[in-house]
Amino acid sequence: MTQATVQSKARLSSGSVAGKAKKPLSDGKRSERKLGWLLCLPAAVVMVVVTIYPIVYSVMLSLQRYDLRFPDKKGFVGFANYATVLTNSFWWRAFAVTMVITVVSVVFELVLGMTLAMVMHRTVIGKGFVRTLALIPYGIVTVAAAYGWQYAWTPNTGYLAQLPLWSGSAPLTHQASSLAIIILAEIWKTTPFMALLLMAGLAIVPEELQKAAAMDGASPWQRFTKVTLPLMKPAILVALLFRVLDAVRVYDNIYVLTNGANGTSSLSITTYHNLISGLNLGIGSTMSVLMFITVALIAFIFIKVFGTAAPGSENTGRR
Amino acid sequence: MAVVTTRQKASWSVANTIVALYALIPVLWILSLSLKDKSTFTDGHFIPRGWTFQNFIDIFQVGGFTRPLLNSIGIAVIATFIAIVIGTFAAYAIARLEFPGKRLMLGASLLIAMFPQVSLVTPMFQVERSIGLFNTWPGLILPYITFTLPLTIYTLSSFLREIPWELEKAAKMDGATPFQAFRQVIVPLAMPGVVTTAILAFIQCWNDFVFAISLTSTTSARTAPAAIAFFTGASQFEDPTGSIAAAAIVITIPIIIFVLIFQRRIVSGLTSGAVKG
Numbered sequence: 103m104t105q106a107t108v109q110s111k112a113r114l115s116s117g118s119v120a121g122k123a124k125k126p127l128s129d130g131k132r133s134e135r136k137l138g139w140l141l142c143l144p145a146a147v148v149m150v151v152v153t154i155y156p157i158v159y160s161v162m163l164s165l166q167r168y169d170l171r172f173p174d175k176k177g178f179v180g181f182a183n184y185a186t187v188l189t190n191s192f193w194w195r196a197f198a199v200t201m202v203i204t205v206v207s208v209v210f211e212l213v214l215g216m217t218l219a220m221v222m223h224r225t226v227i228g229k230g231f232v233r234t235l236a237l238i239p240y241g242i243v244t245v246a247a248a249y250g251w252q253y254a255w256t257p258n259t260g261y262l263a264q265l266p267l268w269s270g271s272a273p274l275t276h277q278a279s280s281l282a283i284i285i286l287a288e289i290w291k292t293t294p295f296m297a298l299l300l301m302a303g304l305a306i307v308p309e310e311l312q313k314a315a316a317m318d319g320a321s322p323w324q325r326f327t328k329v330t331l332p333l334m335k336p337a338i339l340v341a342l343l344f345r346v347l348d349a350v351r352v353y354d355n356i357y358v359l360t361n362g363a364n365g366t367s368s369l370s371i372t373t374y375h376n377l378i379s380g381l382n383l384g385i386g387s388t389m390s391v392l393m394f395i396t397v398a399l400i401a402f403i404f405i406k407v408f409g410t411a412a413p414g415s416e417n418t419g420r421r
Numbered sequence: 422m423a424v425v426t427t428r429q430k431a432s433w434s435v436a437n438t439i440v441a442l443y444a445l446i447p448v449l450w451i452l453s454l455s456l457k458d459k460s461t462f463t464d465g466h467f468i469p470r471g472w473t474f475q476n477f478i479d480i481f482q483v484g485g486f487t488r489p490l491l492n493s494i495g496i497a498v499i500a501t502f503i504a505i506v507i508g509t510f511a512a513y514a515i516a517r518l519e520f521p522g523k524r525l526m527l528g529a530s531l532l533i534a535m536f537p538q539v540s541l542v543t544p545m546f547q548v549e550r551s552i553g554l555f556n557t558w559p560g561l562i563l564p565y566i567t568f569t570l571p572l573t574i575y576t577l578s579s580f581l582r583e584i585p586w587e588l589e590k591a592a593k594m595d596g597a598t599p600f601q602a603f604r605q606v607i608v609p610l611a612m613p614g615v616v617t618t619a620i621l622a623f624i625q626c627w628n629d630f631v632f633a634i635s636l637t638s639t640t641s642a643r644t645a646p647a648a649i650a651f652f653t654g655a656s657q658f659e660d661p662t663g664s665i666a667a668a669a670i671v672i673t674i675p676i677i678i679f680v681l682i683f684q685r686r687i688v689s690g691l692t693s694g695a696v697k698g
Contacts, residue, residue, distance in 0.1 A: 139522065156541050156545055246668075249665050254447070369539075374635065389543075391540070393540050
């Protein structure tokens with residue numbers, strides 16, 4: 103109780119400080135600004151050096167012919183690399199594969215994650231136990247889990263490959279079944295993360311509203327769809343945004359499970375192979391830039407079309 | 422919600438059991454593989470028929486897993502430490518101070534959090550090769566700091582906003598020096614948030630594969646997840662299954678320990694960072 107009053111006072115005072123922003127800066131204000139910049143400086147420098155600079159460099163490389171196998175032929179080629187990549191069927195197949203993996207896994211994760219969030223939020227026994235368990239897939243190294251899945255689906259070695267459903271064929275050698283396994287590995291690993299984000303949203307739905315709805319005769323399902331879901335919309339959108347952008351980068355699971363064979367190569371895998379096996383910096387950078395643009399477009403659509411509150415805007419979320 | 426009926430208990434037990442099976446079966450399967458005797462890998466049984474610790478002994482004695490493991494620990498610890506230090510500065514400024522550029526700072530870190538890491542691989546590969554950072558610890562520590570900073574800044578600033586800063590003033594009124602007030606009042610209040618954030622940042626570094634496999638070429642800097650991928654084929658074992666499974670279990674152990682000890686904190690860290698952004 104006392105803590106709450108202290109906090110509300112703090113908010114009041116910080117609010118009044120913000121209100122005076124129009125007046126000429128006092129010495130205190132000015133030193134506060136300086137301190138703010140100074141404290142942000144190291145983080146800003148690291149972020150600029152390690153990401154902004156490579157992005158710019160990447161854009162420059164993407165406009166050049168630059169193949170490490172033929173260093174003499176280096177030169178400015180304008181948008182030729184973009185034309186090469188965008189007319190290449192491998193690129194578009196990787197694009198389609200990435201989108202299929204993203205959409206299917208995120209849809210399943212949303213449904214399963216919501217269920218898991220409900221269990222973690224509402225269970226009356228062993229709450230800590232359930233939450234601890236759910237964190238295991240979240241924390242486990244993706245590559246380690248991916249090898250587990252790979253062996254599980256390898257004929258003779260794996261317990262899953264023996265299911266009668268497959269009748270002896272190797273599931274990781276066909277496109278559809280490989281994609282299904284990649285998606286399964288993604289879903290298993292990231293559903294708990296989705297569930298945790300959604301649980302945070304569940305926590306802000308007031309218990310009284312649920313009770314009031316129940317009094318008015320709403321069934322549990324109606325309460326869920328009419329009360330809980332609308333109130334959780336911001337949390338759901340943020341969780342979706344995070345997960346979609348994460349799924350578009352899918353790399354580790356594919357690397358281990360198929361390494362892009364049988365038409366399962368994602369954008370990340372294709373870009374990586376172009377660099378490490380192809381040593382083609384020009385084309386590789388072009389792919390990097392195109393991937394960046396794809397991700398930026400998705401984020402833009404989420405924020406503008408769905409109205410996802412950009413995390414970081416101060417007035418979002420629980421206060 | 423006051424009275425918990427037996428029926429409720431029973432149905433929640435079922436739900437909890439399903440969650441347990443979901444989370445544990447894939448992990449137990451890797452554990453089982455790692456404990457299988459070499460001759461029984463291809464029997465397909467979930468529970469090993471011939472038990473052995475040989476796979477674990479092999480990866481350290483013949484498989485050369487010690488070095489990658491040390492690389493992983495060293496790189497993740499250093500990157501986490503630096504990210505926490507500079508992230509705390511920024512988070513403090515964002516949580517407590519008014520200054521222009523605050524939103525830009527948050528926006529930039531959000532951008533980086535969403536950035537496709539693989540887009541950085543090509544330029545970083547080239548830059549690091551030309552300045553001699555390729556295949557070194559700093560060559561991995563740098564990108565790790567960068568990619569853990571957004572998480573660090575978001576999570577920590579939401580923790581710091583919750584601290585009742587008036588207590589600092591109160592302590593000063595009671596005669597504490599500014600340093601004492603900071604050291605004995607604020608630090609203990611901020612510590613849980615810092616520890617939580619450090620765990621999340623460590624998990625993220627520990628998990629990385631894209632940078633580890635692209636920016637290293639030998640075991641001098643290659644981290645454990647990348648080294649596991651190279652067990653296949655290149656190793657002197659006839660069948661890398663046991664080694665891969667054993668190594669996978671070894672790198673899972675720290676995560677299990679963290680989760681067991683810090684469950685509450687990890688959950689609060691992830692949820693606070695998410696909702697408050």
